Amino acid sequence: MPRTIVNGLSMHYESHGDGPPLLLLHGLGSSLRDWEYQIAPFASRFRVLTVDLRGHGKSDKPKGPYSMALFAKDVGTFLKKHVSEPAHVVGLSMGGAVAFHLALDHGHLVKSMVVTNMSGMVPVDTFTQKRFYYSRLILSALMGPGAMGKFIAGHVFPKPEMAPLRETLTARWAENPRRPYLSSLRALKNWSVMDRLHRITCPALLIHSEHDYSPLDHKKEVAARMQNATLMTLPGTHHIVNVEEPASFNALVMNFLKSLEERPAE
Numbered sequence: 158m159p160r161t162i163v164n165g166l167s168m169h170y171e172s173h174g175d176g177p178p179l180l181l182l183h184g185l186g187s188s189l190r191d192w193e194y195q196i197a198p199f200a201s202r203f204r205v206l207t208v209d210l211r212g213h214g215k216s217d218k219p220k221g222p223y224s225m226a227l228f229a230k231d232v233g234t235f236l237k238k239h240v241s242e243p244a245h246v247v248g249l250s251m252g253g254a255v256a257f258h259l260a261l262d263h264g265h266l267v268k269s270m271v272v273t274n275m276s277g278m279v280p281v282d283t284f285t286q287k288r289f290y291y292s293r294l295i296l297s298a299l300m301g302p303g304a305m306g307k308f309i310a311g312h313v314f315p316k317p318e319m320a321p322l323r324e325t326l327t328a329r330w331a332e333n334p335r336r337p338y339l340s341s342l343r344a345l346k347n348w349s350v351m352d353r354l355h356r357i358t359c360p361a362l363l364i365h366s367e368h369d370y371s372p373l374d375h376k377k378e379v380a381a382r383m384q385n386a387t388l389m390t391l392p393g394t395h396h397i398v399n400v401e402e403p404a405s406f407n408a409l410v411m412n413f414l415k416s417l418e419e420r421p422a423e
Contacts, residue, residue, distance in 0.1 A: 158215065163234040169215035170208040170235065174200025177268075177418060178244035180236065181207045182252030184397075185341050186302055186330050188214030191249075194403035198411070202418075203245070208235060210255070212337030221340030225251075225348055229258035236266045243268035245414055249399060250275055251341065257350045260357045269417050270357075271410050273364040274396050276375035277382070278349035289370070294342055302338045306330020313395045322400060354382035361386040362413045364406070366394040387413075 160167050171189055173196050181192045189207035199205045209216040210228050232255060236244055245268050248256035253275030260267045281290045297305045309330070310323040361383055365376050367390060380388040391398055391405055399406045 160215075161235060161238060163231050163238070166211055166219065166231060167217045168208055168211075168231065168235060170206060170239075172239075173197075173205045173207075174203055176203045178236075178240040178242065179203035179205050179414070180232070180244045180246045181205065182232065182246065182248040182255050183207075183210065183213070184250030184252050185345070186213070186306065186333050186338055187249075187252075188329070190214070190329065191397070191400060195247075195399060195407060195410075198407045202411075203414070204240075206239065206244070208232065210252075210341075212341055213333070218334060218337040221337070221343070223337075223340045223344040225254045225258050225344060226262060228255045228344075229262055232259055233263035233266055236263075245269045245271070245417070247271040247273070247410060248275065249273045250396065251345060254279075254345070254348060254350075257354075257357070260359060260361075261350060261353050264357070264359070267359050269360040269362075269414070271362045271364065271413065272379075273398060273406075274366050274369045274371060276371045277351045277354055277379040278375070279345045279347065280349070281346050290346060294339070297335070297339060297342060301331070301335055302333035303327070303331030305338075306333075313397045314401060315395070319401070326397070326400075351379070351382065354379060355384065357386075358384050360413075360417055362410070363388040364398070364409060365390045366396060366398045367392050368395045370396055 159170050183191050188209050192207050211231055212218045246256045253272035256270050256272055260270050307327045310326040314322040363376055363380050365373055380386040394402050
């Protein structure tokens with residue numbers, strides 16, 4: 158089980174394949190295991206690096222508060238130690254928020270970015286937004302992350318034939334200790350990088366699932382504010398699209414990355 162020390166934190170990571178570095182960042186309550194459908198396809202062309210973020214998986218779980226900037230600082234330190242060139246960065250959900258901060262605060266480490274099902278902000282202002290956020294916070298605090306995982310599984314994998322995916326998500330979510338999970342959830346409340354998006358210069362692909370939590374209009378605004386971003390939608394899909402429809406997700410990301418790697422040097 159490879160581990161490395163970053164910012165006083167013991168971080169669990171894995172490395173597969175050889176080639177240009179490709180870093181995959183998981184979402185809230187997840188871990189590097191949830192990239193299992195991406196490892197082999199991408200390791201044929203890239204050095205695929207996956208990490209368990211602070212408070213997640215097999216990495217250390219120090220007391221909070223946590224923040225997206227802190228997650229990105231950990232990841233930036235990891236990249237400095239383990240790669241010798243800028244990396245392609247793919248983030249899902251909260252991992253996308255970390256990718257935004259990585260590109261903004263440690264831009265020299267990022268060659269390109271793919272942000273999936275994440276806006277540039279998580280506002281908790283309107284009644285609907287407050288209900289969405291606080292229902293999850295209260296359920297997790299009172300019943301634990303396992304109850305939250307069961308609730309989420311039914312929304313992100315709704316079809317009858319997706320029962321095995323629901324069971325896996327519920328079981329993995331239940332492994333999250335309550336305190337670090339809540340620290341990560343609190344870090345998302347009213348998080349925003351909207352006023353800094355214009356500073357991101359690397360090529361970016363924004364992926365939106367048709368039935369994602371975050372509105373498409375939010376992501377359109379994110380793409381408009383960035384200097385070199387493309388927004389694409391995967392029809393019929395939900396929040397955890399890399400697990401729900403790995404073939405479609407992998408093809409979209411691979412085409413984007415190949416277009417960059419095959420681009421003639423200027």
